[in-house]
Amino acid sequence: MKRLPMMLQLALILFCVMFIPTIVMTMYSGTQILGYSEKAIAESSLAGLEANQRLNENALNYIMQDSVRFASSNLFDGIRHYKSYEQLNSDYSRVEHALTLFKELQRLTRSNDGVYSAYFYLSEADYIIASDEGITPLDRYESIAWIEQALAKKDGIAGVWQPRKMESGEMVLSYVLPLNRLSTSTKGILVVNLKEAQIANYMNVSGNHESSYMLIDLENERLISHENKALLSTNAAELPFIAELLQQGKRQGYSFYESDGERLLYTWNKSEGFNWLYVNQYSMDTLMSQTSSVQQGMIVVTVAIILVGTLLTVWIATWVSKPLRELVGSIRARSNLAVSGKNELDFLGTAFRRMQDEEDKLNKLIMEHEQDACSLVVHHLLRGDAINRNKKELLQEMFPEQFFVVAMISIDHYSRYVGKTSPEARSYHRYAFISSYEDKLAQQLRIKSVYYGEGRIALVLNFNDNEKDIHARLAEQLAYIQEQAMELFGHTVTIGVSSATESTNTIPDKLLEAMELIKHRMLEGNGRIIYGQDEAQSSQKYIYPINSERRIVNFIDTGDVDSITAELDTVRQQLEASTSISYDNILFIYNQLIGVTIKHLNEKNINTSAIFADKGNIYSVIASMDTLEELTVYLKHFYYEISKYVKTSCSEVNYLEKIIAYLDEHYSDDIVFEDMAKEIGISYSYMRKLVYEGTGKSLIDYINHKRIQAAKQLLIRSTLNVAQIATEVGYNNIQSFNRFFRKYEGVTPSSYKYSKLNG
Incomplete structure (x- = not known):
């Protein structure tokens, strides 16, 4: 490739560029053809059926959830005692309760697409509250006798779906939901009527007029939904292929079927949650007619791309390569590059690489000449490194006087400064800062600065022996630096x-x-100039406030935050009053105080990880603080959080004890949990959380477990029969008692009694 002319290389590259769209079009067309093959069509149709099924069932589930939420409310309690239409209308407050229920039924109807109506029937009442007709006597509303038949196939506390034709002629799918006594003491039935036409919309959401659908209830093999409304509620087995499909019993699949000379595709999928079968029917003759048109279009586009691409390749290669060929000719004529046997592109690459090498050498030479030799010497001086003769001469030139003083500049609250600035900004600030005072003070002092990391800058100052008090002379200059x-x-x-x-x-x-x-700012505060002394300091006294430590630990147990705060202020005052205490002594005091506190909490079985989870490394935080004031403020908040957590933990334990005591006493009663929570003085959701965290069981599980334990004792020690024992421990029917007993014990009550008495 290096010896091929540049124009030929460009032509080949451009031809490949043009050839790629051709391949893409070919692959795309091939994919389209494959997509219209029988297998691909069948799988795609089955996927579409599944998508429509999910859409339909999601809508039904939303109606169910909305109905359950409605049934779980306390809106029914206001009318549960009024069984007759006259009783209900005899008092305005009763009517108001009924109208509230009527408005909620209307909301339920409006908030769900396709809902025809919804109504509530109070058990043994002679009236109905409906979204379409309001509060209506039972004899003026359509018959509700079908509800009993629908509820016969009900399992558990959930509602049931019942396809039916209303007296108005509207085909609907009715959701029948008896009110659950676990959520309300009102007995009644909530009915939501969904139009069959809405199911038709979900099943043909794509608007494909070349397919037809049907929805079959597998329990009685009846059509729930169909494009031909005359077939609704008829026997689905009478339709072509459906009888064979029902006999197969397959959950999902597709099949091809010949009918009256037409090839049909059937796709089906069974809904386990509703025991329904979704079926779609397509005409394969119509679907496959698109294949030939796609193939013809592919051939035409491919030929056009190849012809146009070839012409463009030749023209573009000639046009693009012209400036480059002229540039190469000019470089060959003016340079002495001995490059032969290579094309224009490779020649330019060699020329540019040589130019870059020469530029790198020049930059390196400039950098070596611009290196700050003075700063390098100062670094060596501060580190105590060996200095050669040349550097000694430079050092003598910079610092000709006899005496030296070293100053260290440290930015206060450096972590905050780092948090609000970028590395580039900090680098610029340092450069501008050093330049500002070195240029200003160079006329008064011999001074050199180097950056020492972590927001610190070291200064070396040189002066002669005639200056008796250099610290007094430096005061003005150091103030300017600040x-x-x-x-x-x-x-x-x-x-x-x-x-x-x-x-x-x-x-x-x-x-x-x-x-x-610099560390002395812990006591003296930020923004200070701290001078060293020539004479050696006397040995420093080491102190520790042991009495304050004991008092703080005791105050934690009593939750006395104010006393802890006062004690921390006392510790601070003692440290500020000490003239000889060291920085390391101060850090030790506060680190020891933190350690003793954590140890005390662990001994009290208090979860310290929950208190300190978001505080990071507490010891590192303390070490990063500059002053006693900051430390004291931090520790006050630290102990406030501890006291708050300890108080909350104790409160939760007391609430849990009250809840368990209440449940143990009233487990056989019909407990309304919301009323129970109000009586204890907490919210219902908080009560559920405390019971689960304290016992590992939900409220329902705890009560049922308690009832079953009591029932076990009665089965062995009493003469009551099973039905009487069920009532005694709080179950209103023997079926529920048997179900929960088997759930917790694995056997029926009778089997348990027999095994204990005859085992």
């Missing part, structure tokens, strides 16, 4: 100034002295 720092960083700086030295060998020690002086 002003510049505030302007550029937006933060104050603390400056530690070492004692003077005559030897450059002791400058590293003076650097350490200045760094130690």
Whole structure:
């Protein structure tokens, strides 16, 4: 390729570029053809049926959920005692309760697409509350005798769907939901009528007029929904292929079927949740007619792309390569590059690489000449590194005087400064800061600065022996430095100034002295200038507030936050009053106090991880603080959170004890949980949370478990029969008692009694 002319290379590249769309079109057309093959069509149709099924069942499930939420409300309690139409209308407040229920039925109807009507029938009442006719006597409304037949196939507490034809002639799918006594003490039935036409919309959501659908109730093999409304509620087995499909009993699939000379595709899918069968029917002759048109279009497009692409390739290659060929000719004529046997592109690559190498060498040379030799020497001086003759000469030139002082500038609240600035901004701030005071003070002092990391800048100052009190002379200059720092960083700086030295060998020690002086801002505060002393300091006294530690631990147990706060203030005052305490002593005091607190909480079996989960490493946070004021504020909040958590934990335990005591006493009663929560003084959701976290069981499970345990004792020690025992422990019917007994014990009550008495 390197020896092929550039124009030929471009032609080949462009031809490939044109050839790719051709391949894509060919693959696309092939995919389309495959998509219209019988197998692909069948699988695609089955997927479409499944999608329509999900859409339909999602809508039905939403109606069910909305109905259950409605049935679980307390709206029915206002009319449950009024069985007759006259009783209901005899008092305005009763009518108002009924109208509220009527409005909610209307909301239920409006909020769900395709719902024809909804009504509520109070058990043994002579009236109905309906969304379409309001509060109506039972004899003026359509017959509800079909409800009993629908509920005969009900299993559990959920409602049932019943396809039927209303007296108005409207075909509907009715959802019948008896009110559950676990959620309300009112007995009645809620009915929601969904139009069969809405199911038709869901089953043909894509608007495909080349297919037909049917929905079959597998329990009685009746048509629930069909395009031909005359077939609704008829026997589905009488339709072509459907009888064979019902006999197969397959849950899902597709099949091809010949009828009257037409090839048909049937796809079906069984709904386990509703025991329905969804079926779609397609005409294969219509679907396959699209294949030939796609193939013809593919051939025409492919030929056109190849012809146009070939012409464009030749023209573009010639046009694009012309400037490059002229450039190569000009470079060959003006340079001495001995490159032969290569095409134009490779020649340009070689020429540019050589130019880049020469540029890199030039940049390296410039960087070496621009290196700040002075800063490098100062770094070596501060670290105590060996300095060669050339650097010693430079050092003598920078610092010709006899005495040296090292100052360390440290940005206060450095972590906050880092949090609100980028690395590039911090680098610029340092450069501008150092330049601002070095240029200003160079006329008064011999001074050099280097960055020492973590928001610190080291200064080496040189002066002669005639200056008796260098610290007094530096006060004005250091104050100016602090002003510049505030302007550029937006933060104050603390400056530690070492004692003077005559030897450059002791400058590293003076650097350490200045760094130690910075730590004194813990007591003296931020924004200070702290000077070292020439004489050695006396041995420092080591203190620890043991009495305050004991009192704080005791106050945690009593939840006395105010006393803890006062004790922390006392510790701070003691530290501020001490003239000899060290920074390390202060950190030890607060670290020890934190450790003792955590140990005390663990001994009390209090979950410390829940308290400190979002606080990170507490010891690192304390070490990053500059002043005693910051430390005291942080610890006050720290102990406030602890006291708050301990108090909340104790409160939850007391509530749980009340709940368990109530349930143990009233387990055989018909408990209304919302009323129980109000009596205890907490919300219903909070009560459920406490019971589950404290016992590992839900409220229902706890009560049923308690009832079954009591029933086991009665079965063995009493002469009551099973039905009487069921009533005694709180079950209103023996079926529920048997079901829950088997759930928790694995056997029926009778079997349990027999095994215990005859085992």
